Amino acid sequence: MSEIKGPSPDAKVDGSSLRIAIVHARWNKVIIDALVAGALKKLKEAGVKESNIVVESVPGSFELPIACSRMITGSHIQAASNEADLLGGLNFGTPKVASRSGTPAPTIPSSNQAFDAVIAIGVLIKGATMHFEYICDAVSNSLMKIQVDTGVPVIFGVLTVLNDDQALERAGLGKGDKKGHNHGEEWGLAAVEMGSHVRRWNSGKFL
Numbered sequence: 001m002s003e004i005k006g007p008s009p010d011a012k013v014d015g016s017s018l019r020i021a022i023v024h025a026r027w028n029k030v031i032i033d034a035l036v037a038g039a040l041k042k043l044k045e046a047g048v049k050e051s052n053i054v055v056e057s058v059p060g061s062f063e064l065p066i067a068c069s070r071m072i073t074g075s076h077i078q079a080a081s082n083e084a085d086l087l088g089g090l091n092f093g094t095p096k097v098a099s100r101s102g103t104p105a106p107t108i109p110s111s112n113q114a115f116d117a118v119i120a121i122g123v124l125i126k127g128a129t130m131h132f133e134y135i136c137d138a139v140s141n142s143l144m145k146i147q148v149d150t151g152v153p154v155i156f157g158v159l160t161v162l163n164d165d166q167a168l169e170r171a172g173l174g175k176g177d178k179k180g181h182n183h184g185e186e187w188g189l190a191a192v193e194m195g196s197h198v199r200r201w202n203s204g205k206f207l
C-alpha cells in the first residue's frame with residue numbers, strides 16, 4: 001500500500017537557472033548540519049549550480065526571519081546594481097541578445113541575480129519554559145509574512161519538536177530502526193519547485 005503521510009513524488013524541476021539561499025541557525029548543530037546537507041544534495045541533484053547557492057548562518061532560529069528578509073532585499077539590490085553597472089558599460093559579458101546598434105548587449109552573471117527562493121533551517125527543541133512556544137510562533141509567522149510580502153518563496157525548514165529523538169529522526173539520524181528521514185531533502189526540492197513556479201507566474205505563464 002502506498003504511504004498516506006508525506007510528500008507526493010518529486011516534481012522534477014530543472015534548477016539550472018535558479019539562485020537559492022540557505023540560512024541556518026547554529027543551535028543544535030549536529031541536526032542542523034545533516035538538514036543543510038540534505039537540502040544541498042537535492043539542490044545540486046536538481047541542477048542548481050554551486051555558484052548559485054549561498055549559505056549563511058545566524059545564532060538561533062529567532063534570527064532566521066531578519067536574515068531571510070535582509071538577504072532577499074540585498075540580493076535585489078545586488079542584481080539591480082549589477083544591471084546598472086552593465087548598462088553603464090563598465091562590464092560587458094557574453095551577449096544575451098544583440099542590441100540594435102550591433103553592440104553586444106550586457107548580461108548579468110547568474111550568481112548576481114536575485115534569489116529565487118530562500119530555505120530557512122532551524123531546530124527548536126521544547127524545554128521546560130514557554131520559550132519554545134514563543135519562538136516557534138514568532139518564527140513561523142514571520143517567515144510566512146516575508147514570503148508573501150516579498151513574493152520570494154521562503155521554505156519553512158524549521159523543526160519544532162518535543163525532544164532530541166524527534167529531531168534526530170527528522171534529520172535521518174535516529175537510533176536503531178528509527179533512523180527516520182532527512183527532511184532537508186524535501187526543503188531543497190521545495191525551494192527549486194517554488195522558485196521555478198514563481199518565476200513562471202511572475203512572467204504571466206500558467207499551465
Ligand code: DLZ
Nearest residue numbers: 025027059060061062122123124125131
Ligand atoms: C535561546 C534558545 C533556546 C532556549 N533554544 C533554542 C533552540 O532550541 N533552537 C534554536 O534555534 N534557538 C534556540 N535559542 C536561541 C534563540 O533562537 C535566539 O538565538 C536567542 O534567543 C537570541 O535572540
